[in-house]
Structure formats: structure tokens, C-alpha cells
Amino acid sequence: MPASRYTVSDVMTHTAIAIGREASYKEIVELMQEWKVSALPVLEGEGRVVGVVSEADLLPKEEFRRQEPRLPDQLEEASKASGVLAEDLMSSPAVTVHPSAAIAEAARIMARRHVKRLPVVNDVGMLEGIVSRSDLLKVFLRPDGELEEEIRQAVLTELAPDVPLDFSVQDGVVTLRGPLRDRALVPLLARAIRAVEGVVDVRMELDGAVSTPA
Secondary structure (H helix, E strand, O other), rough: OOOOOOOOOHEEOOOOOOOOOEHHHHHHHHHHHHOOEEEEEEEEEEEEEEEEEHHOOOOHHHHHHOOOOEEEEHHHHHHHHOOOOOHHHOOOOOOEEOOOOEEHHHHHHHHHHOEEEEEEOOOEEEEEEEHHHHHHHHHOOHHHHHHHHHHHHHHHHHHHHOOOOOEEEOEEEEEEEEEOOOOOOOHHHHHHOOOOOOEEEEEEEEEEEEEOOO
């Protein structure tokens, strides 16, 4: 069964706002406000990503304005409180993703690294765009008819070509109906349908028994 064709390059923002190492603290804040973004990639040379400055990197200046760090884990944050240039403030190396990466992979990186946006870089680390959490959700805007066609061609034709199954898609929720003697296929079908980009949930109504496999 072919993998979903949707990758980071399909949903990312190709025009990215970025800064150089010498960008000032105030300039960074102004750009974030102007473009309504929470982080900016830091570039050097012809566009290689060397770091990212986020709102979290800027906040220590306010947090430690009147107090000294009291805990060991506050020392790194406190050191950024005196930073005035992007190279002093940025988190490096940058957490990035390749444009050919699956959307699920980008989502996992964001969740594990607790970031909202990822610079998208090519094989040599050059910036190609930005992908955000909201970008990853674009796949759930796929029309139901488009999901139906992919499920029919990429799932049912491959896994159950001779089984008279019927299905419908409503607001991204797939309901599969019909007789299925081989019960081992139930979890396989459910996982394969759920793996289609844009599917919200899968409901199984097979042989009159309603189930929703994990």
C-alpha cells in the first residue's frame, strides 16, 4: 500500500521571514509583531540556518530584569537576559525538518521538542520555508470526496479487493460497512484508513457489530 503523498513541502509557508546573526533585540521583537510569528530562523552566509530565536528566548530579559537566577536550570535563561543580538539569544543548533518529511514526522518533532514552528531546510541546511502547527492541520481541510477516492484506491483495493465493503466519509470521519469474514483485517483496515492524511476518525460497522479498533 503506498504511503500518503502529503509531505512538509505540501503545507509549509515557502516565503519565510528570517534574520541574521547581527539582528538586534528590538528588531527581532518588531518583526515578530509585524508578521505575527512566535519564532524567527537565524541565517548566515547565503541562507544556512544556524539557529532560531523564539519568544521564549526573548522573555528572560524581562524575567530577570530585577532578580538573579536562583535555580541551576535558570542559569542558561539568565544568560540570555543580557543578550542584545540574535547570535546571543538564539537556540542553536536549530530544530529543523526536511521538505520531504512526512507531516506526521514534523508533528512528532514539534511535540517532542516543544516548538510551534520549524524551519524547513534542504540537504545542505539552506532555508526553504517554515512549517507551523497550523500548517500541519491543513490536511484536515481535504474534501470528503478526495478522501473517499484515496481510501478506495490505496486501501480497500489493496487490502480487501474481493470483499463487498461499503464506506462513507462525513467531515473527515470514515464509516466502513459490510460483511467481513476475516476479522484479522479489521485492525489492518482501521490503521490503513486512519493513516490517510486528513482522516479524523474511523468507525467500523461490520456484520452488524459496531466497533472502533485502536
